[in-house]
Amino acid sequence: MTSVNIGGTAEPGVGVTQTKYYTGCEPPNQLRLEAGDKLGPITVAYETYGQLNKDKSNAILAVHAFTGDAHAAGIDPETKLPGWWEFMIGPGRAFDTNKYFVICQNNLGGCRGTTGPSSINPKTGKRYGLTFPMITLGDIVTVQRLLLDHLGIEKLLCVAGGSMAGMIALQWVASTPERVKSAIPISTVLKHSPQQIAFNEVGRQAIMSDPAWRKGDYYDHGQPERGLALARMIGHITYMSEESMETKFSRKQTKAEFLHKFTPDFEVESYLQYRGSNFVKRFDANSYLYLSKAMDNFDLAGNKLFPAGRPVTTRFLVLASASDWLYPSHQTLDIVKLLKERHADAVYCEIPSTYGHDAFLIKNEEQIRLVRSFLETTYNGR
């Protein structure tokens, strides 16, 4: 769920990329959200890599997780940072940009260019804050479809992503299966367990307990930095594994400056504080609330992924990380069971990574090979 590319890659990627913007749903043609509210205009920030072929059959939607953005691959001209899935997307990589046209967009409700609670509400000239309507992962998919319509893409070769993005991939299949030839949901679930809701809720409470949150109306005063950093610290523990923390930190002492008795003693403490305070610079606290709530409310268990009687035509590659304890593989296997009960063309693999929930964001050959061959089969079998 981190957007930082750990692991990286030495091969040349897609080079310098540029974030583009598309605005749709201008009034009066506003988008009707699942809960009934209307929203618009909606701006979508997106990047594309590779070329769309003539019959528009090679488009892959790479979806970012909770706090990610549209910059999935290549070098950002401003920050010089690589994309969050740099090792997966590029010439000759798993999502081979010599063959495929890869699209990544910032999700609705986010804060990295696409309309969200920190955007200006054109009706009032002020930022939405908590007047932003509640959104669902279904609404996020609807907005992703807007962009595909704009690009003239009728059917995706594949929709792929991990964590929240894996749920979004499943939501694509539930909402408009005729528009997805294949899906790669990674380290994800059909619905949040109470433990997953609990971790999200503690993050939300951390933000809302910060007096600087001001009931979401903080934009003239600055972010609720302490609460948001705290939410991130909690999240970060859940994204790592016991083993990866042991390898990275063990009980190493820190050299942090002594401020008072409870200044960090251990490296793991300083690291979490560092990650928390960095996060505040790039992510909006209200987006944290809206998106985490959309995840908690997501539920495709039972007949909701495939309505009864509807044939399943989408192919699936379902992946999990062996050391993921936030989204444990038994929950990912619940997806596979549902797929198999419906005779779906589905493959499941557990990646033997020690990196916990974040494993799909960290370069590993097994994930690369599995995705590459799955895409080849899907593309050649069109």
Added chain:
Amino acid sequence: MTSVNIGGTAEPGVGVTQTKYYTGCEPPNQLRLEAGDKLGPITVAYETYGQLNKDKSNAILAVHAFTGDAHAAGIDPETKLPGWWEFMIGPGRAFDTNKYFVICQNNLGGCRGTTGPSSINPKTGKRYGLTFPMITLGDIVTVQRLLLDHLGIEKLLCVAGGSMAGMIALQWVASTPERVKSAIPISTVLKHSPQQIAFNEVGRQAIMSDPAWRKGDYYDHGQPERGLALARMIGHITYMSEESMETKFSRKQTKAEFLHKFTPDFEVESYLQYRGSNFVKRFDANSYLYLSKAMDNFDLAGNKLFPAGRPVTTRFLVLASASDWLYPSHQTLDIVKLLKERHADAVYCEIPSTYGHDAFLIKNEEQIRLVRSFLETTYNGR
């Protein structure tokens, strides 16, 4: 690590109990703490159940976990609440008060009658706050020994406790093995892993990020309630298991009053908030900091539990909970390995509970039977 007795018991227990107080270490005979600071006077709040026998060989020290208190059994005359280990202590129970003399005291650094950061510093007439010295689990044991000296008990039949109390039981063996005939460390570890430190650190940051914390000097203004409640919410998730949360809450919706868009939707959210706000009424935020830090700094790995060459005379019953993911059983097994390498008389059992880390606080027959027979063997073999 909760002090509330879940599970309870229908049999009659030890009846109405009374917390007693002992004050020692009056100046100039102050206690020298492990870090070199001096502290005194020190008041100890404690309760006892059963009768000390003539040769004082039937004394058991029941140690409370992180946020517990001296009220381990019977009915508190004021609150009418049962003790935190009610199902374990009483006539005919595992710690049979017809046979044994059971002592429980509030730990040094706590806030339930024993000296801690919320106590008045007699030198200044003001509460210690952050002027309270850093303490270790070794210091907690030293203060426990003070009370035993006062009661004239030379050697404990047993020291027993779960979680932090299990570490304290191990610390007894490391510090003064000649004074403990047996030890029952439950759901505990030789040292905190970085993940365990990380969870504690997030709790501390939650407290210290609350402006109401005022660098620990909040006693004239009220507790940092939001931060402390948040710390407790995080802790509470780690004390339960995925399965026990699923059983208790699944995805049941709440009937909480709607205040804004992020008012709890799910029962698990309301429950955590309820537990957090209840906790604030009974526990001091600075005690949270001092005691969690003492746990993080605890480390009896390697030769520290048994210095090389010293024969191991203490008997051990080591217990773990199968569903404990905060203190996973592989870490508890590290204790057993160390014991076996030193030819200690030690038994290990994993209790097949689904209650996670809190399992030792919830009535279960297996723990009762194992503790009862272990104590009988130890007592009869004196």
